[in-house]
Amino acid sequence: MKQRPLLLLILLFSISITAFAQESNLTGSIKGKVLDSETKQPLIGVNVYLPDLKTGCTTDLEGEYSLPKIKVGSYNLVFSYVGYEKITIPDVIVRSARITYLNTELKPTDINLDAVEVKAGYFSRTESQSISATSFSFEEIRRAPGAGGDVSRIIFGLPSLAKVNDTKNSLIVRGGSPVENGFYIDNIEIPNINHFPVQGSSEGPIGIINVDLIENVNFLSGGFNSSYGDRLSSIMELKYREGNRTTTDVQLDMSFQGFGGVIEGPLGGGKGSYVLSARRSYLDLILDLMNEKVGMPTYADVQGKLVYDISDKHKLSIIDVFSHDNQLMNQADAKENKNYVYTDYLYYTNTVGLNWQYLWNASGYSNTSLSHTFRKTDGRFYQTSDAKLLVNNKTLEQEINLRNINHWIAGKALKLEFGTEAKFITNNYNQYYNEYKDLLGQNTPAITMNKTFNTYRAGGFANLILKPFAGFTFTPGLRADYYEFNKTTNVSPRVSLSLDMDDVTTFTGSFGVYYQAVPLVIAAQNEAFKNLKNPKSYQYVIGFSRLLEESTKLTIEFYNKSYHDFPVDPNQPNLFLFDQAAMENLFLPHYSLVSTGTANSKGVELTIQKKLAKDFYGLVSGSYSKATYKGYEAKTYDRIYDNRFNFAIEGGYKPNESWEFSLRWLYAGGAPYTPFNESASYSAAKGVLDASKTNSKRLPDFHSLNIRADKRFHFQSSTLIVYLSVWNAYARENIAAYTWNEIDNKPDKEKMWGLLPIFGIEFEF
Structure with missing residues (x-):
């Protein structure tokens, strides 16, 4: 028995040597x-x-x-x-x-x-989106250290993202909140790309998207043109790859996100293809075998793409993204694990969409998509101490989206990008919120919401791309959106420019007005909320980039975002409503809201990125920023995401075709927090914030090292990829928040990831 580990190592080593010998x-x-x-x-x-x-x-x-x-x-x-x-x-x-x-x-x-x-060479940009854009290829996405196969975590190293809690996929972009981000796959909007999402926001702990299906990702951290609306901070454009049009391929894998597989192959004699992925979490299965019952969350997802060429000019593609999340925890397990709340939670979401690409002729083309999304929530949340029902949430949210975008070339100096979109929404809310004490210790009465909510939004946009002389591009744009809910029309002018100073140096700039509707989970709570304005922001970005060598690029950007007309609650005058989802993992009910909240964020970002020209690749980034807000009383506070400074260094080394080693080190200033009023908290047996010290304290600085090693084994008709990643390699105790332990009635703290080894395997045949 004692010789089995040694025999196993000898066997693996032999396989490695054999595989290496065959690779030639x-x-x-x-x-x-x-x-x-x-x-x-x-x-x-x-x-x-x-x-x-x-x-x-x-x-x-x-x-x-x-x-x-x-x-x-x-x-x-x-x-x-x-x-x-x-x-x-x-x-x-x-x-x-x-x-x-x-x-x-x-x-x-x-x-x-x-x-x-x-x-040219290793970096590219589009004329209509020349600023605050970063692209990643499939292989860059797959191998990213500290990402765990999660597309949201891949961009954590960018200077535009705050580092607040590495156990969540919250994209906090240039002082914004997770509410303010948009996601598109092949011209089709996906409301949230995470499992266990926060209703009305874009965050969650684990990503849905299988990176093995992604061809590339384009992340727009600000200054995006008028083709995108109803978002204040960022847009993530994802493109699913097509399946193999010649033969059928299969991949089996197991990783941090679960186990599953991918199958792809041809359709219609090579005129089309399909690719399909299915995955499921497995930690609950292991615990079941061990007869351990701790309420482990379970999740699964299925996604795919089907493409068919009708003719040389017409192509149809269909994508589908489905996910299922479940957690069942009882009171005894919650007490044992020091959870203040336990739950019976079930969530489904699915987006299916059809995209039609039409190539007019040599002067342009269009993409038109029609999609349907549903999100079904059935969750009950109980207080651990006395089994009191806190929230009963039964919700069915449905959207039908129509989007058309056209590209017309009038000449070398003039191009036009224009389109329309519409969204039809039907939401059924059957929700009950029991009376509770809010973060300030105030009593909030129970509320029941049982209604069907129908509304729609419609908009149009145009971008004029002018090139009056070589090396200079000027792009004025205009967007108009109508929101039926509050009977409001918003007009958003936007403009950007790009000037090549010489062969390797470029200056960029942009200005834009951006609007976003209040999340409907809030807006539906009260008829009076139809009078709320749509929050807006004015964004200014100035950038400079220079190719240091063919595969290395330096980028510096300055930005300023001025927010207006945010909803704030007069009963919580020093809190910022859009940040509530991140603080409490849900939007709670409100009886009174007014559109008087403002905010501001500004900063400077520096990035040096090196592509893999030979053996080595890497990225070094840093930023200094400041994000503040004014609540109902118009006093200025730091926002809860205000790290002030961020620094990241990541890279990898490929000594040969079989091995690859990579790392990522992140450092960020501590985020603001409001300390507890301890006497009030002890008395209430619940955390009560000290309103006089709102966001006046700072968490300890955050830093973490993630390392990863990949090994490829090539066989006669298959490939095996094995990798080992270690998150937080030196076991830094990073604090996500100071909390109040309602079980023991004392101050406590929420920690981020400790030292976490992650093993993954992919087998392609």
């Missing part, structure tokens, strides 16, 4: 399609080149290319074409006996090609 004889292939980025028309005769192997090919009449019998490994793939910017795509992984599909788009250039050779 193992090959795969790379295929894809190259399109014009402005018209989506195929490009004929594009040079596709693998510098490491000194081999390549050109695209055919359909814009397609094929590189067969490529030795397994990681490569840079170079695309060049007369009249277009040359690009280099790093981290192209060739796997044994499999096809790596890589579709790309080339941008036409209006300056001489010699100047573009250095400037």
